Amino acid sequence: MSSRRKSRLKRAGKKELVAAEIVDALSKDELLATHLDWEPERLQALRELLDAKEPWPEHWHWDWSKKAGLLDFMAYRCMGIECEGRMQGLLMASTIARSSRVGPTGKAVLYVEYIESAPWNLKDLVDEPKFSGVGIALLEAAIELSEEEGFGGRIGLHSLPQSEAFYRKYMTDLGPDPNHQGLHYFEMSAEQARLFLEGRK
Amino acid sequence: MAVETTKRTMTLNLTDAEMQVLEALSAQKDLSKTAVIRQALRLYQLVDHRLASGEKLFFEDEAKRQKELMMI
Numbered sequence: 001m002s003s004r005r006k007s008r009l010k011r012a013g014k015k016e017l018v019a020a021e022i023v024d025a026l027s028k029d030e031l032l033a034t035h036l037d038w039e040p041e042r043l044q045a046l047r048e049l050l051d052a053k054e055p056w057p058e059h060w061h062w063d064w065s066k067k068a069g070l071l072d073f074m075a076y077r078c079m080g081i082e083c084e085g086r087m088q089g090l091l092m093a094s095t096i097a098r099s100s101r102v103g104p105t106g107k108a109v110l111y112v113e114y115i116e117s118a119p120w121n122l123k124d125l126v127d128e129p130k131f132s133g134v135g136i137a138l139l140e141a142a143i144e145l146s147e148e149e150g151f152g153g154r155i156g157l158h159s160l161p162q163s164e165a166f167y168r169k170y171m172t173d174l175g176p177d178p179n180h181q182g183l184h185y186f187e188m189s190a191e192q193a194r195l196f197l198e199g200r201k
Numbered sequence: 202m203a204v205e206t207t208k209r210t211m212t213l214n215l216t217d218a219e220m221q222v223l224e225a226l227s228a229q230k231d232l233s234k235t236a237v238i239r240q241a242l243r244l245y246q247l248v249d250h251r252l253a254s255g256e257k258l259f260f261e262d263e264a265k266r267q268k269e270l271m272m273i
Contacts, residue, residue, distance in 0.1 A: 073250065150235075
């Protein structure tokens with residue numbers, strides 16, 4: 001199985017589509033290299049927000065180097081989207097199936113633990129992001145992983161409040177989860193996944 | 202280098218009872234039998250590691266206010 005496949009991103013502010021690649025099973029080394037690449041720009045952007053007395057994004061404390069240990073286990077899979085030589089976004093999924101709550105219940109669902117764009121692509125961090133479409137490309141990759149795992153494209157995740165509107169476009173909002181800091185739980189059924197992938201063609 | 206994900210084939214010998222459980226889980230979860238076995242392996246690896254690290258595994262029933270320690 002190939003570890004890379006074609007994807008695309010949009011140069012932010014322009015309509016230009018740019019070729020990108022999904023790296024579908026990142027190693028610990030690759031994840032740590034991405035963390036090292038992102039961290040200086042993230043810290044610089046946070047410092048500028050602090051100086052400007054602007055609020056920090058809700059996930060400012062995420063540290064991918066601390067998640068690298070999860071890749072010692074088959075239960076986790078990390079994917080990235082690479083474009084112009086740099087990782088533009090990361091996604092960590094649990095491949096231990098959760099049970100579906102949308103559509104037929106009790107079916108296998110791929111759970112997305114974390115999903116994040118590179119700091120230079122985040123509107124909350126920079127005035128002019130470099131690429132847009134990172135989240136949607138990674139969501140597509142998660143659906144493809146779900147299919148590959150035999151989960152029928154079903155995916156689930158807990159969303160930070162800042163991202164709820166984005167996920168509500170494609171997934172079913174099952175409301176706040178008291179067992180997950182009150183974050184809303186979103187699920188995409190097999191049918192929603194099929195429609196999503198059709199829309200990406 | 203990305204993680205190696207090449208698959209290898211093996212033969213699995215199961216009793217009738219084990220096969221029935223496998224088939225039931227396969228139908229219930231809408232997964233192939235291979236996918237069910239993979240799930241079991243992933244879960245086992247994770248749970249075994251955490252238990253070996255000194256953690257405990259509990260099942261909790263909030264409605265009944267019960268917590269049961271799983272002895273594995």
